[in-house]
Amino acid sequence: MNERYARHISLTEVGIEGQQKLTKAKVLVIGAGGLGCPVLKYLVAAGIGTLGIVDFDTVSLSNLQRQILYTEKDIGKNKAAVAKKRLESLNKDVNITIYPEVLGLENCLTILASYDIVVDGTDNFTTRYLLNDACCKLQKPLVYGSLYKYEGQVSVFNYKQGPSYRCLFPEPPKSGEVPNCNEIGVLGVLPGQIGIMQATEVLKIVLGIGDVLSGKLLYINVLTNDRRVIEIERNDKIIQSIYTEELELITTRDCITIASVSLSEMNLTDEGVCWIDVREDHEQPQFEFPGLKKIPLSSLLDEIHTIPKTTKKIIFCQSGVRAKKAIDLLEEQQISNCVALSEGANELKYWIHQQI
Amino acid sequence: MKLTLKYHGRLTELFGKKEETITVTSNTAEALKQELEGLDIRFRENVYQLAQNNKIIKGNEILTAFDVDIFPPFSGG
Structure with missing residues (x-):
């Protein structure tokens, strides 16, 4: 010592x-x-x-x-x-x-x-x-x-x-x-x-x-x-x-208190997962795989009735920023069990290629 | 009296300047806060604290300095 x-x-x-x-x-x-x-x-x-x-x-x-x-x-x-x-x-x-x-x-x-x-x-x-x-x-x-x-x-x-x-x-x-x-x-x-x-x-x-x-x-x-x-x-x-007074949480959502998940922790074959792509329709790369929903952030609230309430939802975008905003909006609407994908769409494309 | 407001953190960007000198009638911390909030909506919409001579001032504390620092909370870590 x-x-x-x-x-x-x-x-x-x-x-x-x-x-x-x-x-x-x-x-x-x-x-x-x-x-x-x-x-x-x-x-x-x-x-x-x-x-x-x-x-x-x-x-x-x-x-x-x-x-x-x-x-x-x-x-x-x-x-x-x-x-x-x-x-x-x-x-x-x-x-x-x-x-x-x-x-x-x-x-x-x-x-x-x-x-x-x-x-x-x-x-x-x-x-x-x-x-x-x-x-x-x-x-x-x-x-x-x-x-x-x-x-x-x-x-x-x-x-x-x-x-x-x-x-x-x-x-x-x-x-x-x-x-x-x-x-x-x-x-x-x-x-x-x-x-x-x-x-x-x-x-x-x-x-x-x-x-x-x-x-x-x-x-x-x-x-x-x-x-x-x-x-x-x-x-x-x-x-x-x-x-x-009892402890309580303040509601300011100024930064990341949002749960995230990384591709390294997942498999494409994981069941009971709903993937949500919140990018706009024109953004590349595009994906098609079972369990995927495409709902741009700009129309998320209009389409909210199509989102399952209790199923685990993995939200992704191009870089991760919009995914976190989307989770903020969803949680405000009492839709829980949402996690943001740490990676963006390009990393996801590479990962899917490896999984197949 | 003339008072120089010194902005810090995000307030520097919100007001587009690091400091400005204005004429005020208030002589206490609380009165100054109210006067500023009447002058500009940005003071009403943001949380901040006033400091003079490197001391946070509130309530009926008398303004004695010609410079007042305005500190917002920081969130980054």
């Missing part, structure tokens, strides 16, 4: 005692994406003893520009499972538990209960508000990070009676107000910077050193080099209402 962590142990503020605190720490990371990858890598390297990773999503090609734990061979695989494998090769002594599922009302409090500190690596307000409220109820620190193109924010909420995320933003934005992260883009290095700052806050909390970013919002803009620490006050009334 001493050789691996020698550079930590040499620090007067850490020492062997501090390294032992890291070994005993239990940290849960929600989301193994742009923020989660650097957070996880540095926490594992630092010797955090127990780590939980929650992520239902699969690796896609567009993730590789910033999600540094993954390679091209991982495309289509569950992020939490791949992350665990990669991190164990970095430090086999870290005990890693994965939760390849959506964090929701049913599992949130149970999963959080086993950990001391929670790291927010989510990319949507639904999970962020749920996580904040759950951490507030359980009085666990939430190390928050979020991004917008070239700008990032970091803070620690619910730490030693400090403010919560709702003290900063009591109510979530309206649906569609903050664009989907798939549509806006982000400079690849930014989640690296923000994630490393989140990991730093975790280490400071565990070690009990330095000034934790509680009651403060660190804001950076990597284009202008603007960097500020903004003070936030605790709002007792808001905190009290979180304590007393």
